[in-house]
Amino acid sequence: MQFKEIIGQEKVKQQLVQTVKENRISHAQLFLSPVGSGALPLAVAYAQYINCLDRKENDSCGVCSSCRKYERLIHPDLHFSYPFFASSSIKTAVDVLDDWRNMLLQDLYFDMDIWRSKLEAANKQANIPIGECHDIIKKLSYKAFEAQTKVLIMWLPEYLDKSGNALLKLIEEPPANTLFILVAQSQDQILTTILSRTQIVKIPKLTGEEITNYLLENTGVNQNQAIDYSFLADGNLIEAKALAADIQGDSSGVFTSWLRMGFGNKVPDLIDFTDEAAKWGRENQKNFLKYGINYLRECCLIISGAEALVKLPPLTMETAKKLSEHVLTLPMAEAIITELEKAHYHIERNANPKILFLDVSLQLVKIIRFKTLPQGTQYIYN
Template sequence: MQFKDIVGQHAVKHRLINSVVENRVSHAQLFLGPEGSGSLALAVAYAQYLCCEDKQPNDSCGVCPACRKYQKLMHPDLHFSYPFFAKDKNDTALTFIEQWRDALTNQPYLSLDAWRGYLDAENKQANINIAECHQIIKKLSLKPFESQYKVLILWLPEYLDKEGNALLKIIEEPQPNTLFLLVAQNQDQILNTILSRTQLIKIPALSYADIEQYLVDEQNQPKNTAAEVAYLSNGNMAEALAMLQHDAKGYHNLFVQWLRICYGNKGIEVVSFVDRLAKIGRENQKNFLRYGISFVRECCLLLAGADDLVHLPAQELETARKMVLVNEKGRQVMDINAAQAVINELEKAHYHVERNANPKILFLDVSLQIIKFIFFKTIPAGTHYIPN
């Protein structure tokens, strides 16, 4: 994997390349970034650049023997560790290495949910067990086989329980030219004993423009679809690509139609609409609710007068302005209190959809709550906005 294959993150790429050029390569580094930011892909590209036999000013060459092996994730000095769903106490990451290579090759912006899909996970919990810790120590006690560096990329060290303390000595005093690249999403869940021994590299979420451009250029998506998916993904490329596998179109029209039915308190139409939502599938229901949350938050920005912070496509922006505008009768579809109450209900609904709640019951209940907020103007206690 090369840096050029990774969307955005130009400042991080520049820093990583400079660390090699200036011979300031730390033996233990923590790539900390949210899901879908490309942190795992950056770690692999960095390792490839370190081992490239013909380094270019801004990237690995991509054609030398080391690069070709890295691109297949089969270099003898490249090792991976990651959470897995053990069937036996002696299972290690090597047990699932073929599935791992397949998953990471197909999806450099791999998420744990996507990784679960490559394994027979059933209801097991992902973790990195003590057998895997012992396997890491064994592998890294040997000298590099071909390249200058032996590299271990440990994805999601958050899943190391107290067994992770077994790695402390080899992290602190590794063999010469041995590198630990930890790729994490939540710093608070990493063992402090491990965290204190690493150099932190923060990786920000991808920008709206970077994701939109990638979807247009590389995924051949229409600009309108790319804009909507980029907006929904909230900087998460893994989420954006997952949406493309489902029906990512029409969430705006669908959500606005729902609000109009609720604003009109049209009981029969509410029931009919709920039946429609119940049939679109769990992933589309989650994306629909996610869009609704994002859209109403943009409405809050308009209500607060922060128009320059709104990132809505033209059609959605026009609709949002109409919703927050006070009409000639002195009414508006949504004020700041109603917007906050709606967001709270949508977030709770998203939580319950993820946990397989009955969609008809769930969406009917949410619809009735929204009718209370925007038709009857009844806002729950504790939701009211109090200006300074």
């Protein structure tokens, strides 16, 4: 994995390259990022750059013997640790290393749900157990086989329980030329004893433009769909790709049309919409409702005078401003969000989609057309 293959994160790439050029590589680093931002690909590309035999100005060469082994994730001095489901036959991460490598070679952007689907989880809880900690200590006690620096990349150290304290001395005083890279999503869930011994590298969410461009170049969606999915994913490339694979149509246009039907009290049209929505499939229905929740939250920002914080694309922004100025008020938007959140909850639990969408549609009419808000909500006129 080379830096050039990673989507966005130019500032972080430059920062990592600079640490190598200036020979100030911290021996224990924590790559902290939201899900789907590319922290794991960055960790692999960083390790490859450190051990490249013919480094270029801003990237590894990609053709030396070290880079070729890194590309296939088979370099003898590159080690991985990650949560897994322990059993009588699976005691350390090495026991599922082939599954791990195959998944990474297919796509370096994944989350715990995707990794879980590759394993036989049954009803077990994933973790990084004490046996894995002892195996890490054993592996890193050996001299490097051929690289200048041994690298251990631990994905999701949040899954270390108290047994992770067995790694403290190794992390604090590692053997010479050893690099730990912990790739995490939640700083609060990491053992404080480990956290205090690492240098944190914060990796931001991907921008909407970066995700939009990726979808346009790598999927079959059109520009409007790419912009909508990028907005809905909110910097998470994994979710954006899932949306592009599952959702069909213009989310923004369909949702605003639904609101207009409610405002116009067009019950026959709402019934037709309900029939159509019932055919989408549960994942598409959940994504549609989630889009509506995010869209209305942006409308709340407009209504509140915080338009500068709104992340909607230009065309969608224009429609949202009209709705916010002429139709919606803050209590109305909040009431609709509540209804959509309840609908999303029930869809996840296999509610009948036809009945559910008809009920939500009628609630839209009450809230938007007749200004009837849930009990306890005070309506404020513009």
